[in-house]
Amino acid sequence: MRPPYFFEIGEIMLLKPHLKLNRITDINMRHLDYLGVDTLLLDVDNTLSTDHGTVLTKGLTEWIERMKNDGIKLVIVSNARKERVRPFAEKLGLKFIGLGLKPLPFGYFRGVRYVSSKRRSTAIVGDQIFTDILGGRLSGVKTILLTPIKLENKFSFKIRRKLEKLVFKIYKIKDFEEKNI
Numbered sequence: 009m010r011p012p013y014f015f016e017i018g019e020i021m022l023l024k025p026h027l028k029l030n031r032i033t034d035i036n037m038r039h040l041d042y043l044g045v046d047t048l049l050l051d052v053d054n055t056l057s058t059d060h061g062t063v064l065t066k067g068l069t070e071w072i073e074r075m076k077n078d079g080i081k082l083v084i085v086s087n088a089r090k091e092r093v094r095p096f097a098e099k100l101g102l103k104f105i106g107l108g109l110k111p112l113p114f115g116y117f118r119g120v121r122y123v124s125s126k127r128r129s130t131a132i133v134g135d136q137i138f139t140d141i142l143g144g145r146l147s148g149v150k151t152i153l154l155t156p157i158k159l160e161n162k163f164s165f166k167i168r169r170k171l172e173k174l175v176f177k178i179y180k181i182k183d184f185e186e187k188n189i
């Protein structure tokens with residue numbers, strides 16, 4: 009038997025996404041059924057668009073329409089300022105929360121309430137382990153990690169992305185495998 013103080017980092021799930029996919033537009037109903045969710049909280053930077061970009065990622069408008077037609081509730085939860093988030097929300101016809109303070113759980117709770125959903129039937133979709141995924145785990149929603157559309161140039165981001173790589177190694181996170189579902 010191992011001693012009680014033995015620390016096995018793999019058992020700590022706070023940084024582990026439930027699903028890892030490449031782009032937001034890769035998410036389909038099978039993934040949502042697998043997670044048991046009908047509500048998605050959407051990050052903006054490097055999820056809907058590049059970091060500080062304004063162009064929607066390819067196929068996003070059609071994907072949003074498909075999700076809406078399938079009865080999926082969508083709401084944007086971003087850490088960016090409202091002025092940055094609003095144009096995306098308007099273009100896509102979605103409700104939004106700016107200054108979400110991820111990884112704190114409050115923005116997630118507000119997002120879930122905003123579309124009258126439940127945390128257990130909600131997933132966050134975002135590109136950062138230390139904000140989107142950690143916050144999702146802390147607030148009790150499911151978590152879908154995406155590959156960032158384009159890596160940031162800022163030094164602080166470079167460190168963050170290096171740490172994420174470490175987390176990938178620890179959890180043996182691979183891109184989504186069809187056979188898992």
Ligand SMILES: [Mg+2]
Pocket residue numbers: 051052053054055134135136
């Ligand atoms: Mg992001």
